[in-house]
Amino acid sequence: xxxxxxxxxxxxxxxxxxxxxxxxxxxxxxxxxxxxxxxxxxxxxxxxxxxxxxxxxxxxxxxxxxxxxxxxxxxxxxxxxxxxxxxxxxxxxxxxxxxxxxxxxxxxxxxxxxxxxxxxxxxxxxxxxxxxxxxxxxxxxxxxxxxxxxxxxxxxxxxxxxxxxxxxxxxxxxxxxxxxxxxxxxxxxxxxxxxxxxxxxxxxxxxxxxxxxxxxxxxxxxxxxxxxxxxxxxxxxxxxxxxxxxxxxxxxxxxxxxxxxxxxxxxxxxxxxxxxxxxxxxxxxxxxxxxxxxxxxxxxxxxxxxxxxxxxxxxxxxxxxxxxxxxxxxxxxxxxxxxxxxxxxxxxxxxxxxxxxxxxxxxxxxxxxxxxxxxxxxxxxxxxxxxxxxxxxxxxxxxxxxxxxxxxxxxxxxxxxxxxxxxx
Numbered sequence: 357x358x359x360x361x362x363x364x365x366x367x368x369x370x371x372x373x374x375x376x377x378x379x380x381x382x383x384x385x386x387x388x389x390x391x392x393x394x395x396x397x398x399x400x401x402x403x404x405x406x407x408x409x410x411x412x413x414x415x416x417x418x419x420x421x422x423x424x425x426x427x428x429x430x431x432x433x434x435x436x437x438x439x440x441x442x443x444x445x446x447x448x449x450x451x452x453x454x455x456x457x458x459x460x461x462x463x464x465x466x467x468x469x470x471x472x473x474x475x476x477x478x479x480x481x482x483x484x485x486x487x488x489x490x491x492x493x494x495x496x497x498x499x500x501x502x503x504x505x506x507x508x509x510x511x512x513x514x515x516x517x518x519x520x521x522x523x524x525x526x527x528x529x530x531x532x533x534x535x536x537x538x539x540x541x542x543x544x545x546x547x548x549x550x551x552x553x554x555x556x557x558x559x560x561x562x563x564x565x566x567x568x569x570x571x572x573x574x575x576x577x578x579x580x581x582x583x584x585x586x587x588x589x590x591x592x593x594x595x596x597x598x599x600x601x602x603x604x605x606x607x608x609x610x611x612x613x614x615x616x617x618x619x620x621x622x623x624x625x626x627x628x629x630x631x632x633x634x635x636x637x638x639x640x641x642x643x644x645x646x647x648x649x650x651x652x653x654x655x656x657x658x659x660x661x662x663x664x665x666x667x668x669x670x671x672x673x674x675x676x677x678x679x680x681x682x683x684x685x686x687x688x689x690x691x692x693x694x695x696x697x698x699x700x701x702x703x704x705x706x707x708x709x710x711x712x713x714x715x716x717x718x719x720x721x722x723x724x725x726x727x728x729x730x731x732x733x734x735x736x737x738x739x740x741x742x743x744x745x746x747x748x749x750x751x752x753x754x755x756x757x758x759x760x761x762x763x764x765x766x767x768x769x770x771x772x773x774x775x776x777x778x779x780x
Contacts, residue, residue, distance in 0.1 A: 377637030401496035524554035544601035692753035
């Protein structure tokens with residue numbers, strides 16, 4: 357089960373926002389979906405990753421369960437007709453392709469804003485949920501820790517994470533363009549999850565002074581307001597805040613749009629008002645843009661900005677790919693060695709059984725000192741005898757030729773019937 361890693365991915369590359377928001381999973385749904393997958397598919401490792409740009413399932417199994425996974429995803433989301441969206445998914449059934457994809461996603465190479473720093477935290481969170489729900493086996497544990505180590509190397513050795521070219525920073529650059537003619541634009545940030553909080557910090561760093569924030573949980577808003585020097589508006593006063601704002605940035609986590617056409621119409625907009633919707637599912641109803649003077653920008657319209665930070669990241673991509681290749685090679689060496697470790701353990705156990713049996717024949721004739729000496733000599737001989745077959749097996753692994761040697765050792769020492777003693 358070590359070379360059967362697979363992935364099924366729905367991302368911004370093939371699926372527009374209205375499809376992605378239908379299928380996106382929050383934490384509760386992710387955990388439920390993991391348990392559902394654990395019950396219904398035969399897989400030794402399962403990881404579910406869902407962000408505003410992608411919903412993905414990685415799993416280790418002999419069979420391709422992609423159609424079944426999409427159906428189970430539909431059940432988790434309460435959708436009867438999810439099969440109609442199957443063409444929006446990318447299915448990776450080759451082990452190497454799935455491993456490569458998870459590395460690329462985790463490093464930010466596949467992000468809409470290349471090198472987005474949020475993705476590494478989102479991958480860690482997905483791994484934590486897999487560990488909590490006991491869907492992470494030795495393979496996934498090793499793979500994820502290799503990815504985290506790779507991420508550290510990327511941060512330390514490249515400029516790929518330098519600057520602030522994230523989704524939230526791209527939103528700031530859009531605001532700067534939209535309000536270029538407005539003196540001291542008034543900005544309202546609604547919803548202070550990870551993206552909303554990032555937006556506030558970037559607004560502060562970019563020198564915007566007239567920023568107000570609001571959140572359903574006021575305590576969270578107060579903490580962020582202190583950090584960024586911003587004014588908090590109670591959530592129940594949001595309409596007044598919207599009336600005063602030139603730009604409303606929304607990152608509310610909600611199944612249905614929070615800002616409706618009817619709500620915005622009642623604001624009696626006199627000049628331009630800009631809504632920037634960073635939520636998936638969308639929190640600003642599409643029809644809001646039909647209100648005169650109102651313009652809506654959703655997460656798909658926030659394109660990569662040709663900032664200096666982004667250019668630095670783009671120029672670092674070849675080095676990032678080089679680091680990923682090195683990490684995957686090391687991981688593959690470990691994976692291959694895992695394939696031969698049962699044979700190595702059986703061989704050690706078979707030789708140890710012979711040693712113990714021979715020792716037992718002579719123990720009665722030996723004193724304590726002689727027994728200890730013979731024990732040490734025979735152990736040393738054992739280690740020398742086993743050393744060459746183990747090295748040959750590991751070398752054969754790297755060449756992809758281990759099967760023949762495993763069969764030969766099995767036949768020579770009758771290893772198939774040998775009990776593995778993990779202490780040896």
